[in-house]
Amino acid sequence: MGYRVVVAGATGNVGREMLNILAEREFPIDDIAALASSRSQGDEVEFGESGRMLKIQNIEHFDPNGWDIALFAIGSEATKVYAPKFAAAGCTVIDNSSLYRMDPDVPLIVPEVNPGAIDGYTRKNIIANPNCSTAQLVVALKPLHDAAKITRVVVATYQSVSGAGKSGMDELFEQSRNIFVGEQAEPKKFTKQIAFNVIPHIDSFLDDGSTKEEWKMVVETKKILDPKIKVIATCVRVPVFVGHSEAVHVEFENEISAVEAQRILREAPGVMLVDKREDGGYVTPIEAVGEFATYVSRIREDPTVDNGLAMWVVSDNLRKGAALNAVQIAELLGRRHLQKAA
Known part of the structure; x- marks a missing residue:
């Protein structure tokens, strides 16, 4: 027996990847629904490599009663409207x-990293x-933290444009x-030209000079891993289509060598050294594109x-950074x- 699963935002990059990964990992499914906004109602999306097509349903009119799990990739504003509705109907929202x-x-x-924390999901479903x-x-940090206790992390990211959507x-x-044919490359989505350039700015600026993306990395790392760890991030958009990279500098309470x-990382779950x-x-x-693992390279002593x-x-941001992690949850x-049971 499997689950009745909803994928909300099924026409976007992450939603499509969620459908792919559910099929790849043979998640036990009795029924599946693909949802999006009214603009996409009636369109079709592929579910796995079998060629099975799912017709998009309008999330506004969807009844979540009787469904087990909903994977949401619809942005904060829509989530604010629909997540409480699904959760109240007994459908757990990820x-x-x-x-x-x-x-x-x-x-x-x-x-x-923190599987036991999932037990608190019942408070809001x-x-x-x-x-x-x-x-x-x-x-990448969790197994090292367990071994030598991390005190500080300095990270610079190199984030692909897929993180900003289609x-x-x-x-x-x-x-x-346009650049190759001698035409103008005017920025629309990004604040500056992204082709053949890097932009040290993701999301809005905060009063302290950091960006919201950098703030997210700090507070989320503390919540997931350890609130005592000091973290600072510089988040940069780079002209790569898929795959985020990070240069990470870590300080430990106890001695640990590169070897x-x-x-440790060679044996760590989810890591490929x-x-x-x-x-x-x-x-x-x-x-890293299309792969499940988080790859770690260039380990050296500071x-x-x-x-x-x-x-x-390095990791595929549409997979481990979004869709894969949701399916693993x-x-x-x-x-x-x-x-x-499956």
């Missing part, structure tokens, strides 16, 4: 937006999925094409601080609470 992440009554989950950059960061990907493509960190000190002995976003390490972390929820 939300990809930022709306509930810092709500003390909503668990913020990365299954490899909602579970939050973290920011895409946070998810891959904490997967419009971000379209803008990179159109600007690149020991490699050994690719760390050869030679040309090409590391992972870039292109190799001589500028006591007990410091530096490393390079659904799997965890099923194992720990819903307990229906």
Whole structure:
């Protein structure tokens, strides 16, 4: 016996990826519904490689009663309207937006990192999925924190345009094409030209000079991993279609060597260590696209601080950063609470 599953936002990048991953991982499904706004009603989306097509239903008119799990990828404003409605109907919401992440009554989950926190989902019947950059960061940090206790993290991100949705990907493509043919590359989605450029600005600016994206990484890492860890982030948009990368500098309370960190991460859940000190002995976003793992490379000791390490972390942001993590949460929820057999 399987679950009755809803994917809300099924026409977007993350929603489509959720459908792909549900099929790839053979999530036990008795019935599935694909939802979006009225603009997409009647359109079709593919479910898995079998060629099965799902007709898009209008979320405004959908009755969530009798459904078990809803994977939401519809943004904060729509989530504010529909998540409480679904949750009240007994359909557990796993939300990809930022709306509930810092709500003390909503668990913020990365299954490899803090699976036990999911037990608090019953307070609102909602579970939050973290920011895409946070998810891959904490997967890499958790086993090291367990081994030597992290005190401080400094991270610079290199975030792909898919993190800004289809419009971000379209803008990179159109600007690149225009530049090659000698036409103007005017920014629309982004604040500056993204083609052949990098932009140190994601989301809105806050009073302290950081951006909301950077704030998310700080507070979410603390909530998921350990509130005592000091974190600072600089988040940068780069002209890559899919795949987020991070340069991570970590300070520990206890001594830990690069060799020991490699050994730990080689066995860590969700991590793939690719760390050869030679040309090409590391992972870039292109190799991470379509993969489930969070890749770690370039581990080395940081001589500028006591007990410091530096490393390079890469993941498919549409997968581990969003859709995959949501499906893994659904799997965890099923194992720990819903307990229906496949």
